[in-house]
Amino acid sequence: MMSRKEEISQENRRARKWFIPIVIVSGVVGAILGILMVFLGTTGIQRAAGAMTQKVTMLAPYLLAAEAVIFNTFAFAMYRKSRVLLREWDGEEEEIPNQIDIKLNYALWALSLNQVISFLLFALGVDLRPEDMTGVRNELILAVVFMVNVFISIWIQQKVVDLSKEMNPEKKGSVYDIRFQSKWMDSCDEAEKMQVYQAAYSAFKVTNIAFMIVWLFAFLAIEFAGTGVFACVLISILWGIHVSVYCFKTIQLSK
Structure with a gap:
């Protein structure tokens, strides 16, 4: 043996x-x-990157509007379908609440992706030195679309959370409360918390790999696109925070 x-x-x-x-x-x-x-060749790559950035800057307001419509419409559709299912539920069939939870989770997923993409497009679309009135107009349109998208997304998220609270009276928290996440977790039962913990660990593993890949691309961009070290520094800081929070929490829970 x-x-x-x-x-x-x-x-x-x-x-x-x-x-x-x-x-x-x-x-x-x-x-x-x-x-x-x-x-x-470095020069060719820099020219291509510059041309692509310029095009994205000009198109950013319209790309932002398009993705906002797509993701918000999808999320609201999932909410409406969940609302219909809850209205028709007799309180007995166990499959209906599961279907509602799945649809609401899809809605929250869409809203989260919308948030990430909209912040990215906003950053890409901002030209700090607009050369003419076209650039100024684009920035104004971008800012308006961005803010409208933020308010609509929050409104849909509030609808999703409120519907979940209707179905689960023990749930607490409002999306307008800065302590929403902690209050919501405190109101979850042990099975729900275990699902969150498993999902969080999966996210931790995947994000570790993602940080490594993104850092590599940022490093290559320094060498061949002349972007400077800021992206690598920022990614390294976030990566360090990511693993440090995980390790600190692990040590804390082991005591």
């Missing part, structure tokens, strides 16, 4: 069979990307 130390060594050997090829493939892919960047 193997000792615990031998079991650990065997497990490590099995894992290395996959780890080493992955590292080699990643290195080869990175080398190929580097060679392509050199072949294309």
Whole structure:
């Protein structure tokens, strides 16, 4: 019978069979990307990036309006379908509340994506040195569309949360309260909290990988697009906060 130390060594050997090829493939892919960047030339990449940025800046107000309509419409449709299901529910069939929860979660997902994309487009669309009145007009349109989108999204989120509270009277919290997240979690039962914890851990794992990939792209942008180190610094700070909060909370809960 193997000792615990031998079991650990065997497990490590099995894992290395996959780890080493992955590292080699990643290195080869990175080398190929580097060679392509050199072949294309730094100047050409910078010109292409500048032209793309200029186009996105001009189109940002309209892209923001389009994505806002798509995501807010989808979220509101999920809310309306949930409202109809709740109105028709007799209080007995257990499948109906599950269907409502799924639709409301889809609505919240759409609203979250809308928030991320709208902030991105707002940042891309702001030209701090507009050369003519067209640039000024674009910025004004962008600001108006952004604010309207924010208010509509919050309104839909409030509808979603209120519907969930109607279905679950024990739920507490208002989306307009700055302590909404903590109050909502306090009102969840143990099964719901476990779902949140599992989802949060999955998000932690995926985000760790995402930080690494985004940092690599930011580093390549420094070398070949002349973007400067700010993006890498900012990503590293966020990455550090991300893992530090997780580790600190783990230590705190272990006491």
